[in-house]
Amino acid sequence: MLEQIHLLAAVTVLGVLEQAYFSLQVIYARRTYGISPPKVAGPPEFERIFRAQVNCSEYFPIFVAVLWPAGLFFHQGLAAVCGLLYLYARYLYFTGYKKSASGRLTPMYFNAGLIWILIGLSGAGILHSLLFHYVGLNVLRLMDL
Amino acid sequence: MLEQIHLLAAVTVLGVLEQAYFSLQVIYARRTYGISPPKVAGPPEFERIFRAQVNCSEYFPIFVAVLWPAGLFFHQGLAAVCGLLYLYARYLYFTGYKKSASGRLTPMYFNAGLIWILIGLSGAGILHSLLFHYVGLNVLRLMDL
């Protein structure tokens, strides 16, 4: 059974490592700009790094919550590839936002697109499972006709 | 096996869609009130929408973390119904908070109540599983006597 989720688990743990990296960047930025906790306001350079990390943290559970259904109900390998691209796009988002507020925009659209793809894959897979179980309708066989 | 989690997965993905809707509302509010990232402070109208979204994001993983154990260890259908009510209460919370700070209160209690119900269902189901496995005690059979 574990081989049905090991790629999803691998991408999830890589995502945790990425979040750890982002958190360390905030700690370094706090030292560089002398912003001690619990303070979160400071020069724009600091606030961009801080907000980038907050935004990535906020989306992490949303990402995991669509990655797993997409992998379980649609296709593990495809979901894992989308997941890796999402983590790469998050890295570009973080480094782009660090440089300028507008630098976050392109990777943000890339991120959002990948979340929508994972929502689509999850939705299609779950709908198939629900239709098959409650209506007895096998969409895949239907398309074979 | 997937039919034992498809309702939970469906509610989770609906929850992600709701979070996407809340995020879009913040983007629109940023445009309306001219608050560019990384800024998060502004007029109370903006701050209420921003805080509503932050609060919903903060509780999303907590919601998922009790929805799934409640569904797996107690009853999937019941957990899914509580989950749908929770997502509806979150919508009322967001729209209520958008209008006024006090408008968030009633749906907030509704939300909290649903989280407590899911905690109760999870707790009962997990306790049953632990007792059965480690003590050999079948609570359900005990109640049959």
Added chain:
Amino acid sequence: MLEQIHLLAAVTVLGVLEQAYFSLQVIYARRTYGISPPKVAGPPEFERIFRAQVNCSEYFPIFVAVLWPAGLFFHQGLAAVCGLLYLYARYLYFTGYKKSASGRLTPMYFNAGLIWILIGLSGAGILHSLLFHYVGLNVLRLMDL
């Protein structure tokens, strides 16, 4: 199958209860210092409690995202023990941060250490599963030689 995850589910639900406790502390602090939502700025005493709760919320999904792979791919009991220690360290972090900003430091390192252990357990377990499935390599048997 549920007995392979019941300890993980128990620790997760305990984590939700801890988050509920932290949230209540923020509500009490808001009353004590007269900081009404959507405001989040105030005296350092309030801001420390507020930031402690935000930090714990931010790390909750990250914690869950390494607890479960560590339990599924390595050892459920060991992951659950690390999980309980993590929740205890989070409690020390919250109460330490409440007293002073430096009071959060020791439990913060303790927390981080436990997350790294869970990352290590997850990583080892997942790698073993991937190698076994794609390369046919059984690391455990290899070490037996």
